[in-house]
Amino acid sequence: MMVAIFLNFHYHTLKTDTQRIYDFYQHYTQVHGTSTGWSSLDYALRLYDLSSSCPHQPWTELTSILDIGSGEGHFKDFLRTKHQFKGHYTGIEVVPEFHTTALAKYGDDAQTTFIDGEFLTHDFDTNKFDWVFSLGSLSVLQPNQAKYDEFFCKKMRALARYGTTIYLNDATLTCALSLQNVKHLATHNIDDFVHMLRQNFSPAVIEIHRLLPVAPQGVIIHVRFL
Numbered sequence: 001m002m003v004a005i006f007l008n009f010h011y012h013t014l015k016t017d018t019q020r021i022y023d024f025y026q027h028y029t030q031v032h033g034t035s036t037g038w039s040s041l042d043y044a045l046r047l048y049d050l051s052s053s054c055p056h057q058p059w060t061e062l063t064s065i066l067d068i069g070s071g072e073g074h075f076k077d078f079l080r081t082k083h084q085f086k087g088h089y090t091g092i093e094v095v096p097e098f099h100t101t102a103l104a105k106y107g108d109d110a111q112t113t114f115i116d117g118e119f120l121t122h123d124f125d126t127n128k129f130d131w132v133f134s135l136g137s138l139s140v141l142q143p144n145q146a147k148y149d150e151f152f153c154k155k156m157r158a159l160a161r162y163g164t165t166i167y168l169n170d171a172t173l174t175c176a177l178s179l180q181n182v183k184h185l186a187t188h189n190i191d192d193f194v195h196m197l198r199q200n201f202s203p204a205v206i207e208i209h210r211l212l213p214v215a216p217q218g219v220i221i222h223v224r225f226l
């Protein structure tokens with residue numbers, strides 16, 4: 001009973017500022033076009049590659065994945081083409097325009113579900129997924145970011161059977177780049193974030209990769225649960 005009240009309290013206090021996400025991507029697409037929510041298609045492809053190259057993601061055996069902040073759905077296509085992933089892909093996306101594009105481009109794949117919704121408030125019922133991805137969904141600054149990250153990651157953990165993969169912008173490297181002027185871009189202290197993961201995800205093996213050499217601020221964290 002105490003636990004239920006405690007979780008409920010946090011559930012209602014830590015809401016995603018969705019308006020800020022809409023504003024961020026409206027501005028972003030004006031500047032960069034609609035190339036997948038990233039600065040370029042090339043960057044997106046390199047990031048997808050690194051995000052799906054963890055030796056503990058056996059693509060021919062995985063039966064389901066959840067992609068939080070699935071954007072225009074391109075990661076689904078990448079997994080089918082590059083890794084011959086045959087399992088069920090579920091993407092959830094809060095920006096309606098991105099969701100609509102994903103549906104139009106990839107919605108006829110029977111093994112795919114695109115959810116028009118927000119991750120923290122969406123009820124996944126009893127569904128679980130072999131691997132859960134967050135490729136950029138923690139990249140728009142939220143009020144009380146550290147607590148938000150922890151709450152978000154705990155929900156990811158609860159939904160994932162074997163592991164998760166998370167993309168972050170490294171604050172120490174982002175501040176040296178033009179990205180520092182992007183309003184409401186969330187950047188992270190990677191050591192603090194990994195510390196938070198260890199506290200909530202242990203026992204787990206955590207691997208950190210960088211999008212070297214062109215984009216060292218881009219960090220991919222793979223977490224495999226033990």
Ligand SMILES: C[S@@+](CC[C@H](N)C(=O)[O-])C[C@H]1O[C@@H](n2cnc3c(N)ncnc32)[C@H](O)[C@@H]1O
Pocket residue numbers: 016021025036037038044068069070071072073074075092093094095098117118119120135136137138139140
């Ligand atoms: C950098 S974009 C990447 C899109 C996609 N993952 C890809 O790699 O092509 C991050 C996406 O996460 C979405 N997002 C952020 N927070 C979210 C949330 N709480 N629930 C659902 N989607 C979210 C944004 O709207 C945006 O489309």
